[in-house]
Amino acid sequence: MAVDPKAYDPRNLHLPELEVMHSGHLACPGCGAALGMRQALKALGDNTMVVIPACCWAVIVGPYPYEALKVPVLQVAFETAAISAAGVRAALDAQGKHDTTVLAWAGDGGTFDIGFQSLSGAVERNDDIIYVCYDNEAYMNTGIQRSSATPYGAWTTTTPVEAPKAEPKKNMVEIMVEHRIPYTATASIAYPEDFIRKLRKAQSIRGAKFIHLWISCPAGHKSEERYSVKIARLAVETGIFPLYEVENGVHYTINHEPAFTDVAEYLRLQGRFRHLKDEDIETIRRNIEWEWKRLRAKAEMGRTLPAPPPPVRAVVEEGEHEPSTE
Amino acid sequence: MVEINPRTLDDVPATSYSDHATTAIKTGTWKYVQPVYEDKLPACSHRCPAGNDISRFLYLTAKGDLLEAARWIRRGNPLPATLGRVCPHPCEDECNRGPLGGAIAIHMMERFLGDQGAAEELLPERAPATGKRVAVVGAGPAGIAAAYNLALRGHEVEVLDDKPEPGGFLRTGIPQYRLPREVLDREIALVERCGVRFVPDTRVGRDVSLDELRERFDAVLVAIGFHGSRPLGVPGEDHEHVYNGVRLLERILAGERPELPPRMAVVGGGNTAMDVARSLRRIGVEPVVVYRRSRMEMPAIPTEVDEALAEGIEMVFLTAPKRVVIEGGRITGLECVKMRLGEPDESGRRRPVPVEGSEHVVPVSGIVTAIGETAELDMLPEPLRDGWRVAHDARFATPLEGVFTAGDVATGEGTVTAAVGTGRRAAAVIDAFLRGEALPEEAPRVQVLWGRQVRLDTVVHVEQLNLAYHKEAPRPGIEELDPAVRVRDFSEVVRSFTAERAIEEARRCLECGTCNECLNCLWFCPDVAIHKRSGFGFDIDEEHCKGCGICVEECPRDALTLVEVER
Numbered sequence: 093m094a095v096d097p098k099a100y101d102p103r104n105l106h107l108p109e110l111e112v113m114h115s116g117h118l119a120c121p122g123c124g125a126a127l128g129m130r131q132a133l134k135a136l137g138d139n140t141m142v143v144i145p146a147c148c149w150a151v152i153v154g155p156y157p158y159e160a161l162k163v164p165v166l167q168v169a170f171e172t173a174a175i176s177a178a179g180v181r182a183a184l185d186a187q188g189k190h191d192t193t194v195l196a197w198a199g200d201g202g203t204f205d206i207g208f209q210s211l212s213g214a215v216e217r218n219d220d221i222i223y224v225c226y227d228n229e230a231y232m233n234t235g236i237q238r239s240s241a242t243p244y245g246a247w248t249t250t251t252p253v254e255a256p257k258a259e260p261k262k263n264m265v266e267i268m269v270e271h272r273i274p275y276t277a278t279a280s281i282a283y284p285e286d287f288i289r290k291l292r293k294a295q296s297i298r299g300a301k302f303i304h305l306w307i308s309c310p311a312g313h314k315s316e317e318r319y320s321v322k323i324a325r326l327a328v329e330t331g332i333f334p335l336y337e338v339e340n341g342v343h344y345t346i347n348h349e350p351a352f353t354d355v356a357e358y359l360r361l362q363g364r365f366r367h368l369k370d371e372d373i374e375t376i377r378r379n380i381e382w383e384w385k386r387l388r389a390k391a392e393m394g395r396t397l398p399a400p401p402p403p404v405r406a407v408v409e410e411g412e413h414e415p416s417t418e
Numbered sequence: 419m420v421e422i423n424p425r426t427l428d429d430v431p432a433t434s435y436s437d438h439a440t441t442a443i444k445t446g447t448w449k450y451v452q453p454v455y456e457d458k459l460p461a462c463s464h465r466c467p468a469g470n471d472i473s474r475f476l477y478l479t480a481k482g483d484l485l486e487a488a489r490w491i492r493r494g495n496p497l498p499a500t501l502g503r504v505c506p507h508p509c510e511d512e513c514n515r516g517p518l519g520g521a522i523a524i525h526m527m528e529r530f531l532g533d534q535g536a537a538e539e540l541l542p543e544r545a546p547a548t549g550k551r552v553a554v555v556g557a558g559p560a561g562i563a564a565a566y567n568l569a570l571r572g573h574e575v576e577v578l579d580d581k582p583e584p585g586g587f588l589r590t591g592i593p594q595y596r597l598p599r600e601v602l603d604r605e606i607a608l609v610e611r612c613g614v615r616f617v618p619d620t621r622v623g624r625d626v627s628l629d630e631l632r633e634r635f636d637a638v639l640v641a642i643g644f645h646g647s648r649p650l651g652v653p654g655e656d657h658e659h660v661y662n663g664v665r666l667l668e669r670i671l672a673g674e675r676p677e678l679p680p681r682m683a684v685v686g687g688g689n690t691a692m693d694v695a696r697s698l699r700r701i702g703v704e705p706v707v708v709y710r711r712s713r714m715e716m717p718a719i720p721t722e723v724d725e726a727l728a729e730g731i732e733m734v735f736l737t738a739p740k741r742v743v744i745e746g747g748r749i750t751g752l753e754c755v756k757m758r759l760g761e762p763d764e765s766g767r768r769r770p771v772p773v774e775g776s777e778h779v780v781p782v783s784g785i786v787t788a789i790g791e792t793a794e795l796d797m798l799p800e801p802l803r804d805g806w807r808v809a810h811d812a813r814f815a816t817p818l819e820g821v822f823t824a825g826d827v828a829t830g831e832g833t834v835t836a837a838v839g840t841g842r843r844a845a846a847v848i849d850a851f852l853r854g855e856a857l858p859e860e861a862p863r864v865q866v867l868w869g870r871q872v873r874l875d876t877v878v879h880v881e882q883l884n885l886a887y888h889k890e891a892p893r894p895g896i897e898e899l900d901p902a903v904r905v906r907d908f909s910e911v912v913r914s915f916t917a918e919r920a921i922e923e924a925r926r927c928l929e930c931g932t933c934n935e936c937l938n939c940l941w942f943c944p945d946v947a948i949h950k951r952s953g954f955g956f957d958i959d960e961e962h963c964k965g966c967g968i969c970v971e972e973c974p975r976d977a978l979t980l981v982e983v984e985r
Contacts, residue, residue: 095918097482100925102934104887104974107941115946115962116440121448122966126944157420158443159436284941310966318967318980321942325886 107284108134117160119152122317124281124307124324125226126152129161129197131284132224132305135291138163140193141184143177145207146170147199148233149226173198174211178219193222193295200227200241204262215271215300222294222301225264228309236312243332244379245372246364248312253367260379265304265338272341272400273300278334280306282325286335286347293337306333314363326358331380334387340399344391355380441962445945449965449983453939453958456979457872458931459865462509462524464877467836468495468563469864472509472524473932475531479924480934484917487924488534493542494842494867496566496609497559497588497834499601502529503912504592505835506719514880514930520893522927523915530920533601537611544612545572550852553578553635555622558586559834560641560825562609563841564848569612571849576635577614580621586643588834590668591690593697594908596722623797632820637848640798640808640816641825641841644791644832650685654742655787659749663694663788670697679784683708683752685739686788687716692723694788695731699905705731708780710738710757715767725911728901734780738770743779751779793827806830812860814844815851822848839864878931878976887938887974891926894919933977939969 112133119126125148133140142165144150150167154160168176177196184192198207203225211223230248231237238248240262251257268276274297279287287305294301306327308320315323327333328350335348355376359365368376420438424430462472470491478487491498502525513521550573554561557579565575583589584606588597610616622628622642631638647662649655659679663686669676680703684695687709695705707726709716712735716723727733736757743751756776759768795803801817802808807830808823810816816823824844825837843861850857865874876882897913898904904911915923933955940948940956947963948956970978 095922095925097484097917097921100481102480102929102936104936104938105941111946113946114439114441115959116443116445117945118440118443118445119944121964122968123944127942127968130944130946154436154440154443156434157422157436158438158440160440162439165436316967317965318971320944320966321968321972322886 105285107131107288110134110137112138112140112162114160114162116158117152117154119148120311120317122308122310122320123148123152124228124309124320125149125199127281127320128224128226128287128305128307131281131287132195132197132291133161133163135288136193136195136222136295139191140195141166141180143168143173143180143194143196145173145176145198145202146233147202147226148228149197149199151233170202171206172210173202173207174214174219174221174223177221177223178214178217181220194220196221196223198223198225199231199233200225200229201231201239203227204240204264212267212271215268215273215302218273218299220298220300222291222303224291224303224305226305226307228307228312229261230309230312232309232312245368245376247314247367248364256367265302268302269338269341271300273302274340275299275301275337276304276341277302277337278304278306280324280328280333280335281308282321282328283335283348290337312364314366315361319361323358323361326353326361329353330355330358331384332358332376334384336387336391338394342394342397342400344387344394346387346391444961445964446947446959446961449963451965451967451980452960452963452983453965453967453970453978454981455933455955455958455977457870457933457977458876458878458882459872459874460878460930460932461512461514462522462930463865465508465512466839466864467508467831467833468501468505468838469842469867470495470498470509470528471865471868471870473927473929474868474870476522476524476527476924476927477929477932477934479527479531479920480927482921484531484534484920485539488531489540489542491528491531492540492608493869494567494864495838496562497532497605497838498528499532499605500559500588500597501835501838502526502532503597503601504588506833514878514883514928515893515926517880518885518888518928519891519926523893523896523923526896526915527920527923530915530917532605533914537608541608541612542570544570547574548572548852550574550636551576551634552637552639552848552852553631554639554641555628555631556586556641556643556825557581557584557616558641558643558825558837559588560643560828560837560841560844561586561639562606563838564639564641564824564845565614566609566612567842567845568848569609569614571845573849573852575614576617578617578620578622578626578631580619580624582618584616584618587645590671591664591693592834593667593671593693593700595696595700595904595911596693598910621797628799628802628818628821632818636820636852638821639844639848640802640821640823640827641837641844642793642827643837644793644826644830646792646794647787648790648792650739650787650789652739652741654744654749655785657742657744657749657785659784660742661784661786663690663786664791666786667694667697670701675701678703679749679782680704681706681782682784682786683739683780683782684786684788685709685752686790687711687718688788688790689718689722690791691788692718692726694786696726696729697908698786699729699731700908705786706780706782707731707733708737708739708752708754709733709735710770711767712736712759715759725898725901729905730901736770737780738772739785740777742785749783749785751781752785753777753779791826791832795827813847813857814840814861815847815857820851822851842867872931873979882976883928883930884972884974887936888928893926894923929975931976934975936974938972938974939978942968942972944968
């Protein structure tokens with residue numbers, strides 16, 4: 093029989109059973125950052141240390157004397173996530189604990205803006221850390237102020253509807269790629285298998301790894317709590333947030349070909365875009381098209397271009413996690 | 419919660435260090451809405467006149483538990499092997515899989531499961547004997563369904579029928595190439611095994627009176643079906659070679675091979691017309707179907723029409739008979755008039771209007787009428803007669819105390835499936851009556867009798883599903899005997915699914931409104947508040963669930979509902 097009558101598997105997703113997060117954390121209902129951490133630690137396992145700068149997760153993790161994670165967490169200053177993680181790494185290495193993973197877990201403000209120089213420094217030195225930026229596209233924790241991750245057209249308390257953000261979102265992934273680090277990737281909480289595979293791949297590589305995780309934020313995006321995964325999925329399927337990975341700063345793999353659902357579907361579920369006029373939405377559509385042209389051109393370039401000559405930063409170990417294209 | 423109450427500086431740690439789990443923080447108090455697991459009525463079952471629990475038996479099949487699936491389908495429906503073969507399967511018209519590769523072949527699944535299992539392992543347990551006795555008049559699908567369900571509820575049931583063998587229209591009106599007799603016989607034998615006694619050759623009003631039955635039994639169910647034929651109403655129809663379709667079919671199906679004219683017109687567009695035409699073809703008569711509307715308006719099951727056409731049966735549409743042409747005592751043709759479709763009538767179909775001057779003769783030497791069946795109620799006492807039907811209320815109770823009705827004489831729906839459904843529903847009412855319970859306002863919906871918790875006030879349509887998780891998958895082909903081969907005898911036309919095909923097809927089911935433990939709810943909970951039970955299903959940790967509703971939204975099949983928290 094080609095069909096195994098006993099092998100019935102109704103699951104849509106196959107995720108690790110391991111649970112490294114507690115209930116009772118202080119994230120808002122429907123928080124994408126909480127879901128992202130849950131998925132991340134499923135991937136990385138319980139031999140992990142987490143470094144958290146000022147960001148939502150500094151609150152979510154719990155007030156003294158409580159902790160939401162079953163692994164050690166070090167809370168550090170806003171601008172120091174990457175460099176503190178590198179320090180933890182050095183301390184662990186000095187103790188011979190090479191198999192412990194160090195995860196820097198920072199928001200978009202602590203990554204795109206305030207932690208930018210220390211992050212750039214750490215990855216330029218190719219420190220052996222996994223840095224995940226969970227991006228909800230504004231300073232949500234302090235009251236929804238604009239960051240350089242806020243997209244064009246979005247409302248925040250510092251870009252009110254009379255003057256919404258006029259500039260495009262900073263392209264953090266490409267900035268990291270240009271450091272020629274061994275591994276850079278994007279991920280989404282709506283595609284946990286892809287996110288988990290990327291984290292495990294990052295875990296198998298020595299050197300600096302950067303993952304840009306798009307998350308929903310009901311409080312800051314002014315969206316319904318129950319739509320948090322739906323909106324994250326639409327961010328991918330509309331083409332606004334492509335899922336891809338880049339090795340050694342040159343080899344691009346697009347992991348998921350979006351359905352290119354009309355972006356209006358995505359925008360209308362979020363109050364922060366409610367003021368947009370048809371022409372603004374058209375601008376966003378044109379930008380999606382242009383970004384995808386650029387991404388495909390880079391992917392094409394990466395196919396023909398050889399790996400960069402020495403000196404290279406990367407120490408890529410043989411891993412079981414090959415890039416996949418869906 | 420942990421006490422934090424430093425009295426002196428010495429009580430304050432040099433570095434704050436948290437080592438208590440946040441589970442102590444009861445974030446469940448934040449919520450004002452909460453998710454609940456709640457299976458709902460899938461669109462297919464909603465449309466099933468027999469009330470089959472389709473998503474459940476497909477789930478069991480998908481798991482490879484074929485016997486359990488077969489047992490589940492037989493919990494209230496004694497005729498799945500039969501219905502899977504003869505039902506026009508309206509369930510498939512509603513199937514939410516439709517736009518994603520084609521509806522699940524539900525009728526093939528029902529048929530497959532109906533054919534599974536040995537008698538001793540199939541039947542549900544009977545309730546303890548009640549000592550109550552029920553007479554069921556009519557051993558057709560409605561009577562059999564009612565008798566089976568009443569027997570399972572512990573009553574003693576006798577089914578009287580004027581034919582020598584039980585089955586009613588299933589035996590006398592449905593040809594073997596659609597329903598092999600061994601299939602029907604097996605299902606009837608299973609019903610007998612539940613304790614139902616079939617009494618043949620007994621016609622109520624001739625061999626026994628209804629009053630006598632009312633005296634001897636605690637309740638009586640009248641389910642005598644439609645066996646009368648409507649006349650054509652054209653000159654010449656009393657000729658010996660103008661046959662009543664229902665009667666002729668009964669004789670052919672019983673194995674008689676009457677001397678028939680070589681070419682016969684079959685007048686009508688329903689299932690009887692198709693059955694007559696295809697049966698005639700199989701005994702060497704050339705049929706020509708004459709129907710007054712177009713193919714679109716034919717009441718016959720579309721696949722039956724397709725199969726008839728594949729067998730080379732000639733059909734003339736928009737043609738109505740006017741007169742039987744008789745020359746020298748022999749029929750030489752059927753004079754007809756062409757029709758065109760006018761405004762819709764009360765049935766919603768466009769009314770055929772004669773085209774003036776279009777009279778023409780269809781050359782035939784015999785005619786079979788198959789323009790619809792009616793009840794023959796003349797042997798029933800006056801209070802039961804209400805036009806074409808047996809008088810009854812919403813509970814299937816007739817004006818006579820303890821006398822109930824079901825099937826075509828009650829509702830006139832005209833399908834075997836509907837007859838089974840009304841039989842099941844009437845049985846539930848009779849059961850309450852026999853136990854001396856208050857009768858319900860109306861007969862329960864069949865789905866109420868499923869024996870599992872399903873919310874019946876909402877139907878899961880495609881809009882309620884999360885289509886991100888349902889990928890397209892094509893409907894499998896259904897194999898038929900080659901038309902040139904099958905017209906030689908009454909062999910079954912459609913081949914059954916293999917077990918492998920059936921399991922594959924069951925796995926294509928979207929399980930609308932029916933939790934199948936896909937784990938989406940658990941994976942996507944940001945609060946780790948959903949836990950797998952050791953048995954089937956999940957527990958929601960009320961103390962920590964914040965009521966965000968992501969689980970409800972990400973459920974691919976609408977098996978969760980967000981409800982307001984009661985404070």
